[in-house]
Structure formats: C-alpha cells, structure tokens
Amino acid sequence: MTELTAPNVVASPTASDRRRKLLQNLLRGERPYMLYIAFVILLVVFSLSSPWFLSVDNFLNIGRQTTLVSIIAVGMTFVIIARQIDLSVASTLALSGMAAALAMSQINNSWVVGAVAGLGTGALVGLLNGILTTQLSIPSFLVTLGTLSMARGLAMMVTNTKPVIITNETYFAIFGEGTFLGMPVPIAWTLAAMIVGILLLHYNVFGRRIYAVGGNPTAALYSGINTKWVTTAAFVLTGTLAGLAALVLSARSHAARPDVVQGMELDVIAAVILGGCSLFGGRGYILGTLFGSLIIGTLNNGLVLLGVSSPMQLVIKGAIIVAAVAFTKR
C-alpha cells in the first residue's frame, strides 16, 4: 500500500487539479449549481418580502427546524442512491425516542443508556428493513410501508400512547439545548451527520459500492460486490440516523411522544430528491441533500413569516417541490 502512495507527491501538478475537481463534484453533483441558485433566489425573495427573515436568529431558527429532516436525509441519500426507498423513518424516529426515554427511566436515568437505546432501536428497524428487502426480495417501498405502520404502532403500544417524561439534564445539554463551538447542539449534530455522510459516501469504499449498486445492481454483483449487504447497510445507517434525530427531538422537548413527526418521511424524501438524487439510483450527493433540506426548511419558515395560511403553505410547498424536480432532472 505504501508504494502506491509514495509517487503521489511527484504527481503534484495533477494533485491540485484533482482536489479542485473533487470540490466541484462535492458541490454540484450532476447538475451545475442549479440548486444553489434556487436557494439564493428563495433567500432574496423572502428577504425582500419580510423584514424579519434576514437575521441571525431567524437563520438559527431555520437550522433548528430543519435538523430532524436534515439528519435523516443524510441516510436517505444512501438509500435512494442505492435504488431503494425508506418510508418508515418518521415512525422509526418515534419508536426510537420512546425506547430512549423508557430505557432512561428504567435504568439509572443515564443519558448513555438513553442514547444507546435510541440509536440501537433505529438501527434495528433499519436492519429489519434491509433484511426484508434483500433476503425476501420484497420491494423496499412495500417493506418500509409495513414497518412505517408497525414501528408507529409499537411506539404507541409501549405506553398506551402516553408520552414519557425525560429528566436527565446532561441528555438535554448533549442532544437538545446545549451549545457546541457556539452552535446550538441540534445544528452541531446535523453537521456531524453531514460530515460522516460525506466521508462515507465520497471518500469511503462503502460509498463506491452504494453508487455501483444503485447505478447497475447486476454489474455491481458481477464485480464481486455483496449487493445485499451494501443495501442493508444503507438502511441501517438511515435507521440509526432516525434514532439520532429522535434523541435531538426528545432532548429538546424533555419528553418522548409516540405521535410525533407523522408524515415527515415525505419532507425527507423531498429534500433528497430536491438535492439532486435520482430515484432511479446511482446519482446524488450529500451537500445537495443539505441544500434540499434547507430549501424546504426555508420555505416553511418564510411562508409562516409572510403570514400565508397553513393549508396554502402546503400547496405552495408541494408546487415548488414538483417544479424544482422538473427543473433539475436530466
């Protein structure tokens, strides 16, 4: 391995080239800059039409409001690039939150136990999704439609639909209310998820395999890739991130409730698709997903500030998503 890297230093003229290229890849994915232009247009429109929009506080607000979608969308990016879909994420979040809160209330009121229980539950749901999809060859659309219902039902069953109060201050500080390097922790966790996603997708062998499995599953198999394992891993990652989102949400609200974030999977999927992922697999990038999620968050925020009625907000949001996808698709 060392002899592979040693001559690298000599090849420096191409090295900077390569770095620039990689940066380009990271920023624009397949469609040059369209996404960023759309985001900027959105910012300008809202800034001009609402005096409260353009402020640090409001941007932090947008950041906080989009954390849940952004965190899960990182995982969903892997799933969609691998030519799958995960509809169960919102229910997984609810179930993971309940698991975290209940585990803490049962065992020492320890935040570690809560975190492990929350992330573990999410990972388990992801594993179930992955195994059912790959081993039984059921389309993931149907598998996760089933687990969507099952996870939500379980979350409601464990306490008979009652919320579970959380009292651990450290838990609140780490996942919900503290700051890290001057950032509110929910935003820090979002960034952390993004960075892990970028590393895994763009710098790790796993990312290569994800792209190949989504781009052409047969060719991936013929290249010696364990396509079932790779697909399952994408689901586990998504489930785990839904677990992380559950920790953030429950720490912010000092409780876990079984009926939270119903329908959020649609926002997550919309963010990923807006961000440039192809539903046909093989294409997409994490930074695009972040901006997709920010566009949706900004829309939600800006429309509220403009005083648009909430039914009308839904209509506008839906129309913009369809228009954006129509605009950015190849």
Add this chain to the structure above:
Amino acid sequence: MEPSGSVATQPRPPPPLVMVNAINKRFGGVRALRDVNLEVRAGEVHALLGENGAGKSTLIKILSGVHAYDGGAIEIAGQPVAFDSPAKSREAGIAVVYQDLSLVESLSVADNLLLGREPLGRFGFVRKRELMAQASAFLTQLGIPLDIKAPVGSLPFAYRQMTEIAKALMGEVRLLILDEPTSSLTSDEVRILFDAIGKVTRRGVGVIYVTHRLNEVFEISQRVTVLRDGANAGTFVTADTDMRRLVNAIVGSDRLAPATVRAEAQTTRSIDPSPVLSLSNVSNDRLREVDLSVLRGEIHGLAGLIGSGRTEILETVFGLRPVESGTFEIDGRRWLPKSPADAIDHGIALVPEDRHVQGLVLDHSIERNVTLSRLPYFSRWGWMQQGAAVRRAETAIGKLAVKAQGASSLVRTLSGGNQQKVVFGKWNDPRPRVLLLDEPTVGVDVGAREEIYGVIRHAVRDGTGVLVVSSDLVELIELCDRISVIIDGRVVRTLVRGEIDDAEELHHLLQLLQASGQSASKDALQELPA
C-alpha cells in the same frame, strides 16, 4: 425463379401462396439481404435455414411488415403486396410466432386468444360465456388440445406456444411463420407442436419454419431454403436431399478466416500442462456432468449454439449459479464457487456477455468502473485512495488504448469497443488466474477486436488461463489452443489445435454434432472432408 404472373391465358397450376422475388435490404452500409427469393405453397411446411446473421430474421421481419425492403417484390396468391406496417401484413394473412411469446400470463387461454376482440354486450361488458364458447370452438376446429380456462402462466412452455400459434391463427391466416419454435421445448412437447402444425397445414395454411435443428427439417418440412450471408444458398426438396448437403449449403466454402489473421494466430506458445482450473462432473440446473480443464497460459474455447450451456458454465464457475454436484479445483486446490466475490477472491474474473447490463455502470466514469471490481486495492481501512484509483484508471486507459478524454469520462459516451476495453480494464491488475470471457468481441469494430485479441494473448503470456465463449467460430479458431463443443449442457467433444484448423470444418462439425444429437460425435468427425 422467374416471375410467373405474366402469362395469364395459359392454364397453369395456381400461383404459390407467397412469392418473394429478389428482395434486397440494407442496414446502413450492410447488405442484409441480396436478391433473396422464397416460394411457399399452400399447405406446405417450408423450412428456412441459415446461421445466425444469415438473413433469416431480416426476411421474416420484411414478411411481417416490421422492416421495409429496398428492392424486389412480394406476391401473395399472385397479387403483388406492399407492407408498410405489421398491421398490413396481418391483413394480408401473414401471422408470425416469435421466440419470445407475447401472451398475458395472468389471463386464461381463452382471454388471450380473444384479447382485444372480446365479444361485448351492452355497456361494454365482456360476454364471458360467449368468449369461452368462441375460444373453445376455435381450438376444437384447429384440433389443439388446450384448457381454455387455465391461466397461460401456469401452462408448460409447449402449450403456451400452442396458445400463441392458435392466437396467431385467429382470423384469416394464410401464412404462418414460426421462428425457432422448438428451441426451448422438450422432445415430448415437440411432438405436440408438430401435430398442431400438421393440423394447420391440412387447412391449406403455408408454414415457414425457421430452425437450427436439421433433424426437424427432415421430420416436418416438404422443402428447405437455405440462406447464407444474406443470399440464397439453395432450395431443396427435403425428400431428395440429405444432411450433408444442407450443412454444406449452410456453411458454404467461402467462410475461411482472412489469411493474414490466421497466419498471426499460428504463433506457437508453450503451455504449462498444469491445469489452473478444472471442473469434474459438475452438474446443476443447466449443466450435465461437465468435465473441463483450463491450463496455465491456455486459451480454451467453448463452442455451441445459443442456449447450449456455454454461458452457464462461465456463470457457474463465477459463483452466479448454484452447483448441485461435482468438484472444482483451482491451482490444484479443491474449491466450490459460492458467489462472485468468492470467485474473485480466488483469482477468477469474468467479462460478461452483455456489457451494458452486466459489465458496466454506464452513467459512471471510467475510473469508477475500472476500480469497482478491485476496491480493496484502492483503499486503506476502507478509505478510498483517490489518487491511486485515478492512476490505475489512467494506466488502464493507456495500456488498453481506450479512446476517451480521460479517466472521468462517462462510460456511456464511449463506443462499443472502448466500453468493452473498460470491462477488460476491470480485471487488468492484478492478473487473474482464470479469465472467463463471454462473447468478448460482440458489437466491437474490427480494429478494437484486434486490440482485444492482443489483450487476451498478453494475459495468457503472463500465465492466466482463459476460458472463452464465442459464437464467432473464426474467432475461436484464431484464439484457442483447445475448443470444447457444448450441446445441451454437456461437453460433447474437446478439440486440440491442429485437429481442426479452419472455421469451415468447425462449422461442419458443430452442425453435425447438433443434428445427430449428443452422442455420435466420433462418427461425425470421421465424416468430415479431409
């Protein structure tokens, strides 16, 4: 054959059902058909023979109105016709049954037969009882024994085919074209099919029967027309001819490889006699007791018809098909292929038949494709070493002379030959112990083909054993040290270089082996001209 419509007054036999006169067809620069004639009489089974690419399919597609023709004329019952669509051909009474069936598997036989022309009652509801009665009456009249209520998907293949034939015969049909109808039937099913064909011809329908199986020609046809390289190579009365004459007509005598190519191929190499891969008694759903060995530095060819099991041998070695019984040895060690990943770990590489479906991720770059099969070599602790990956892709592009702008070019933008070189590039380094090649030069232009031969020979010089499937016999003769003939999932015969050294002889041998079934291989070889 002269056009016969001119002299109308003289009493003559009725004009033939179908007359194809001097039909020409070009695809771009390629002349697919040159002055082809064909005459089919009412009530006759007329076999149409020829190798893959001889022009049979093109002729059928012209008769069925799929392709237009460039010159010549078609007459039906003495009347000139011009088809510009399949519907026109159908109106003229021509029905085609293709190899890939066009039935709705979830619907019943009766529903399929009357699909699109169901008897309707008031408000557009289907009159189910009437539909059943019509279908049943039709099948009784044809004498085809089918359960009209059975869903087509639940029927054995032969019965599906008969449903297809029956469907083709609904309405006014005068000419029925069957394109290799027996290629996936068992011998019992063939019987059933032949009975059905007999019943059809008795009603005065003419049948064009396309096949690769010469024994069937003698069993069912009255006359035979052979096409070769897009031209007529003879029309025979079946009763007055024999298998040798048909084989000669099919193969022709001008199919020798160009002299220059052959001279280059004859360079002698010393082959290490130890097998790098050997299969003994390997059986599964498609293979029967396959015995085969590939020596270090040997190019071993697999010849046979499409569907004979050649590709399946490669797939089994590569871990894509479960093994039922038998043993494998790689470099003398026992081994059982479990998955492609496992096969690759053991030094096996596959250049698959369909590069678009199996070989490449078309929307990804050359670099991504080339490194996909060797990711562990370009990563440390799972993290990609981007520089090494790009350098590797650039090396592959240089070594294999891939014409592309760079390693980041999308594979989709490359020509067929260059795409195939990228597939080879996936396995370039480290050298595999065994390189499996499935139709390595299909859809590749001549220049790139020579370059790919160079790549294969280079691999062999480094000690790789190559197992290559090809339908191009000139290619097999040119490349291979040994050639095994595969029929029905079995290795029927293995030839050593020198035993047969031109493609014509190999053609003869294949045709005769195929015609005479699985066993009589030795006799077949002795019948060959010296």
